[in-house]
Amino acid sequence: xxxxxxxxxxxxxxxxxxxxxxxxxxxxxxxxxxxxxxxxxxxxxxxxxxxxxxxxxxxxxxxxxxxxxxxxxxxxxxxxxxxxxxxxxxxxxxxxxxxxxxxxxxxxxxxxxxxxxxxxxxxxxxxxxxxxxxxxxxxxxxxxxxxxxxxxxxxxxxxxxxxxxxxxxxxxxxxxxxxxxxxxxxxxxxxxxxxxxxxxxxxxxxxxxxxxxxxxxxxxxxxxxxxxxxxxxxxxxxxxxxxxxxxxxxxxxxxxxxxxxxxxxxxxxxxxxxxxxxxxxxxxxxxxxxxxxxxxxxxxxxxxx
Amino acid sequence: xxxxxxxxxxxxxxxxxxxxxxxxxxxxxxxxxxxxxxxxxxxxxxxxxxxxxxxxxxxxxxxxxxxxxxxxxxxxxxxxxxxxxxxxxxxxxxxxxxxxxxxxxxxxxxxxxxxxxxxxxxxxxxxxxxxxxxxxxxxxxxxxxxxxxxxxxxxxxxxxxxxxxxxxxxxxxxxxxxxxxxxxxxxxxxxxxxxxxxxxxxxxxxxxxxxxxxxxxxxxxxxxxxxxxxxxxxxxxxxxxxxxxxxxxxxxxxxxxxxxxxxxxxxxxxxxxxxxxxxxxxxxxxxxxxxxxxx
Numbered sequence: 001x002x003x004x005x006x007x008x009x010x011x012x013x014x015x016x017x018x019x020x021x022x023x024x025x026x027x028x029x030x031x032x033x034x035x036x037x038x039x040x041x042x043x044x045x046x047x048x049x050x051x052x053x054x055x056x057x058x059x060x061x062x063x064x065x066x067x068x069x070x071x072x073x074x075x076x077x078x079x080x081x082x083x084x085x086x087x088x089x090x091x092x093x094x095x096x097x098x099x100x101x102x103x104x105x106x107x108x109x110x111x112x113x114x115x116x117x118x119x120x121x122x123x124x125x126x127x128x129x130x131x132x133x134x135x136x137x138x139x140x141x142x143x144x145x146x147x148x149x150x151x152x153x154x155x156x157x158x159x160x161x162x163x164x165x166x167x168x169x170x171x172x173x174x175x176x177x178x179x180x181x182x183x184x185x186x187x188x189x190x191x192x193x194x195x196x197x198x199x200x201x202x203x204x205x206x207x208x209x210x211x212x213x214x215x216x217x218x219x220x221x222x223x224x225x226x227x228x229x230x231x232x233x234x235x236x237x238x239x240x241x242x243x244x245x246x247x248x249x250x251x252x253x254x255x256x257x258x259x260x261x262x263x264x265x266x267x268x269x270x271x272x273x274x275x276x277x278x279x280x281x282x283x284x285x286x287x288x289x290x291x292x293x294x295x296x297x298x299x300x301x302x303x304x305x
Numbered sequence: 306x307x308x309x310x311x312x313x314x315x316x317x318x319x320x321x322x323x324x325x326x327x328x329x330x331x332x333x334x335x336x337x338x339x340x341x342x343x344x345x346x347x348x349x350x351x352x353x354x355x356x357x358x359x360x361x362x363x364x365x366x367x368x369x370x371x372x373x374x375x376x377x378x379x380x381x382x383x384x385x386x387x388x389x390x391x392x393x394x395x396x397x398x399x400x401x402x403x404x405x406x407x408x409x410x411x412x413x414x415x416x417x418x419x420x421x422x423x424x425x426x427x428x429x430x431x432x433x434x435x436x437x438x439x440x441x442x443x444x445x446x447x448x449x450x451x452x453x454x455x456x457x458x459x460x461x462x463x464x465x466x467x468x469x470x471x472x473x474x475x476x477x478x479x480x481x482x483x484x485x486x487x488x489x490x491x492x493x494x495x496x497x498x499x500x501x502x503x504x505x506x507x508x509x510x511x512x513x514x515x516x517x518x519x520x521x522x523x524x525x526x527x528x529x530x531x532x533x534x535x536x537x538x539x540x541x542x543x544x545x546x547x548x549x550x551x552x553x554x555x556x557x558x559x560x561x562x563x564x565x566x567x568x569x570x571x572x573x574x575x576x577x578x579x580x581x582x583x584x585x586x587x588x589x590x591x592x593x594x595x596x597x598x599x600x
Contacts, residue, residue, distance in 0.1 A: 011492040011541050016558045067433065112352065166487040167356060185348060188356065191486075191493065222399045222487060224354025228415025228434065229401050264516075270486040 021276040023288040027248045028255045028267060044289030045249065045305060051291040052245035054238060055084045056215075058299040062235040063216050071122035074237065077298070078126045078212060081239035084295050085210075092133055098209040098241075099155055101135030106153035106207075107143035110160050110176055110214075116226050117163050123214045123237070127159055146179050150203035158211040158243065162218035162250045164230075164258070168192035169272030172250045173211045173243040174284070180204055195274040196282030199243070211246050213238035218250075220257045232257060235299065244278045244285030245292045249305060251275060252289070256304040322367040322383050325425070325452045331441035333379055336372035341365065360481045361394050362387035362501070371445075377416075377432035379441060383449070384426040389457020390504075394478040396421040398487075405443075408450045409457070418442045422450055423457040462504050462523055464598045467590040472516070475509035489518065489576075496540050497522055497572065498533040510587060514579025521591060522572045534567035537574070541565075554584045564588050571595055 014020035016030060026044065042048075057077045062070055079091045088094035099105055107127055109119035124143055131141050142148055148156075160176035167188045168175055177198040178184050187195055198204065215238055221230025234253070240246040251272055258266040279287040286292060296303060328335050340350070343365050347355035350366065358366070364385045371379040386392040393409070402414030408427070411420030416434030420427050427449055431438035460478050477488050480503055482495045488507055491497070497520075499505060504523045509516050524530040538548060541563075542555055552566045564575035564584030573591050575584040 009492075009494060009540050009543070011496070012490055013541065013558055015490065166354075167483070184352065185356075221401065224351060224357050225428070226417075226430075227399055227401050228417050228430075231415075267490075269488065269490040271490055 015271055021271050021273055022280050023290075024248075024251070024272055024276045027251045027275070027287060027289050028271075029252065029259075030267070042290060044252070045292050045294035047291050047293045050293035051286045051288075052240065052242035053085060053293050053295065054240040054242070054245050054249045055081045055295045055297065056236055056238050056249065056303070056305070057081045057084075057297045058234070058236045058303065060235060060299040060301070063233040067217065067233060069120050069122045069216055071125065074120070074122040074216070075126035075129065077237040078123070078130070078239070080297055081212070081237050082130070082210070084297060085239045085241070091130065095130050095134040098157075099131060099134050099136060101137075101140075103136060103155045104140045104142065104149075104153050105131055105136060106148040106150065106156045107131075107141065108148060108156060108158050108160075108176055108179075109143060109145055111145040112161070112163070117161050117217070117219050117231070119159050119161055119214045120216055123159060123212065123216070127157060127212060131157075148180075150180060150201075153203075153207060155209050156204070156207045158208055159214065160211075161214045162234075162254060164220050164223065164254050164268055165192075166223040167270070168195070168274055169268050169270050170247065170251050170254055170275070172213060172247040174199070174247050174274050174278050177204065191270045191273040193273040193277045193281075196278040196284055199278070199284055200282060208243065209241065211238075211240050211243055213246060213250060215250065215253070218254060218257075220254045220261065230261075234302075234304075242285035244275060244287050246285075247272075247275050247278075248287045248289060248292060249294055252305045260304075322365065322385055322425075323369075325383055325449050326367075326369050326381055327445070327448050330371065330445045330448060331437075333371035333373040333376070333441055333445075336370040336378065340368040342368070356483055357398060357487070358384065358395065360479065360483050361391040363391070363395070371441075373441075377435065377438050379429065379431050379438060379445065381445060381449070382428040382430075384428070386424050386426060389421075389424050390460040390478070392421040392424050392426045392457065393459050394480070395426045397477045398479075398484070400474045400477075405446075407443075407446050408453070409459070411446065413439075413443070416442065418446050420446060420450065422453045423455055425453050460504060460506075461598060462506055462521065465521060465591060465594040466506065466508055466519070467510075467587070467594055469590070470510040470512055472509045472511060475507075477507045479505050479507075485520075489520070491520075492540060494540060496533075496537045498524075498529065498536055503529075512579070512583050512587070514583060515577075517578045517583060517587065518576040519587060519591065520574040520576070522574075524570045524572070527569050530567055530570045530572055534565065534572050537565060537572070552585075552588065554581045556581075566592065568592055568595065570599075 010020040083094045086094040086097040165171040215236035278284040367383045369381045402412035405411040408420035408422035416431035418429045506521045554564045562578040566573040578584045
C-alpha cells in the first residue's frame with residue numbers, strides 16, 4: 001500500500017491526507033484529495049486511456065415502489081452492460097467473449113444472513129440464461145454462494161451485491177470470495193486487509209472473467225444487521241472484469257449516498273482497506289479513480305457517480 | 306404470559322427468553338422452531354457480523370419467526386446481555402430511526418423496531434413494511450416489553466456528558482476497538498488500549514464553529530488510562546513534540562483541532578473542533594462532570 005508509515009501506525013490523520021490506503025480516500029471523495037487529483041490529472045472515472053473499464057446501467061422501472069424486482073428489465077440491463085463492456089452489439093457474442101461452451105462456470109452470488117441483502121434471484125437467473133445462450137450446457141453452470149466446486153470450474157463469474165460493512169468498510173466483489181477461504185472470520189481482522197488472498201487461491205486465481213454487480217437495492221448503513229432505512233432502490237447493474245475498479249466505483253456510489261442521507265460527510269468506516277490492498281498488494285486491479293473509465297447508461301437521476 | 310418471576314427468567318436462560326414471546330400476535334403465528342445462539346455459535350446466525358455483539362457481553366440470542374398467510378414474515382430477536390449497560394450499548398450501536406415510547410428506549414423505522422429493557426435488547430423486523438406489519442411489530446414489542454420484569458441501569462458514564470449542545474442520537478456506548486472503528490475510524494492500531502474492561506462513549510456536540518466529536522474512555526485503573534493517553538499521543542501526534550502536561554490541543558488536517566486529556570482513570574478526546582478554545586472548553590466541561598459523577 002502507498003502508506004508512508006507502518007500499517008499498524010496508520011491513523012485517521014494519515015487517511016485524511018491521503019498518506020494511507022492509496023487512492024481509496026480519493027474514491028471516497030474526501031475533500032482536498034479530490035481537488036488535488038482533479039487539478040493534476042482530470043476527473044475521477046473519466047480516464048481517457050483507462051486501465052479498467054466499468055459499465056453502470058440503470059433503469060427507473062427495474063424496482064417498483066414495493067421493492068419488487070422486474071426480472072425482464074434486469075435481464076435487459078445485464079445484456080446492455082455486458083455488450084458495452086465487451087464492445088459487442090450482439091448479446092450472445094458479448095458473452096462468448098468471456099465464456100466458451102466447454103467451460104465449467106461457477107456463478108458466485110451472495111447470500112448474507114446478517115444483512116439479508118442477497119443477490120436478487122432475477123440477476124442470478126439472467127446470468128444463467130445468458131451462459132446457456134452462450135452454449136454452455138446446464139451441467140456446466142454451477143451457481144452457489146457456499147460450496148462451488150472450484151476445482152472443477154474453469155471460469156468464474158462474480159455476482160455480488162453492494163453493502164457497507166462495519167468490519168470491511170464495503171463488501172462487493174472482492175469480499176464476495178471470502179467464502180472460498182473457508183476461514184471467513186479470520187479475514188475480518190485488520191479491516192479485512194487480506195481479502196485479496198482469496199483471489200489468489202490455486203482453484204480461484206485467474207478464473208474470474210466477469211463481474212456483474214447487483215446494485216438494484218444496495219445497503220449504505222452501519223450494519224452488521226440491516227436497518228431498512230439504510231437501504232435504497234438504486235436500480236443499477238454494474239459490469240466489469242477488474243474487481244478493484246468495480247468495487248471502487250461501488251464505493252463511490254455508497255459513499256455519496258451516505259453523505260446525501262446525512263446531509264454531511266459520513267465517511268465509510270473503517271476505511272475499505274481490502275480495496276486498497278487488492279490493488280497495491282495483491283495486484284488484482286486498480287483503485288485509482290483517475291485510471292478507471294466508467295460508462296454510464298440509462299436512467300441518470302441520482303446516479304451518484 | 307410470564308410463567309415465572311424475574312428470578313426464574315434469569316435462571317432459566319433460553320426457556321425464560323422464549324417465554325417473553327407470544328405464540329401469536331395480531332394474526333401472525335409462530336412459524337418454526339425457535340433458534341438459540343450463544344457466544345460460541347452466533348456466527349452461524351450472522352456470519353462475521355456476530356463481532357459487534359461479542360464486543361459487548363452478549364450471552365444468548367433467541368430467534369423466532371412469525372408468519373401470516375399472504376403477509377410478510379416478522380423476525381423476533383431477543384438478545385440477552387450480561388448487564389443492562391451492555392443492553393443499552395448494543396441498542397446505541399445504530400440509532401437511526403424514530404424514537405418510540407417503549408422499554409427504556411426504542412427506535413422504529415422501515416419495519417424495524419429495536420428497544421432495550423433490563424438486560425434484554427430486542428430487535429423485531431418485518432420482511433417488508435406495511436401498515437399491518439407495522440401494527441403487528443409494535444404490538445409484539447409491547448407484549449415483549451411487558452414480559453420483561455424490570456428495567457436496568459444505564460451506563461453511569463453517560464452522566465459525564467455535558468448536556469449543552471449534545472446531539473442525543475449521536476451517543477454510542479461501547480468497550481472495544483471494533484465498535485469505535487465502526488463509528489469513527491481512529492487508527493488501525495488500538496491506540497486507546499480499548500478492551501472489554503474499558504467503557505467508552507462517542508458523542509457529537511453542536512458548537513459555534515460546527516459539530517465536534519467527543520470520545521470519552523474510562524479505564525479500570527489510572528495506570529491503564531495513563532498508558533492509553535501516552536499511546537495515543539505517541540502515534541496520533543507522532544509528528545509533534547511529546548507533551549509535558551496531561552492536556553494538549555493540536556492543530557491537524559483540514560484546519561481542525563484535536564484535544565487530548567488524561568485525568569485519573571479517564572481519557573477525554575475532542576475531534577473536529579474549529580478552534581483550540583472549543584477543545585479546551587468541552588474537555589473542561591466533561592472533566593467537571595466526571596468529578597461530580599465519579600468523585
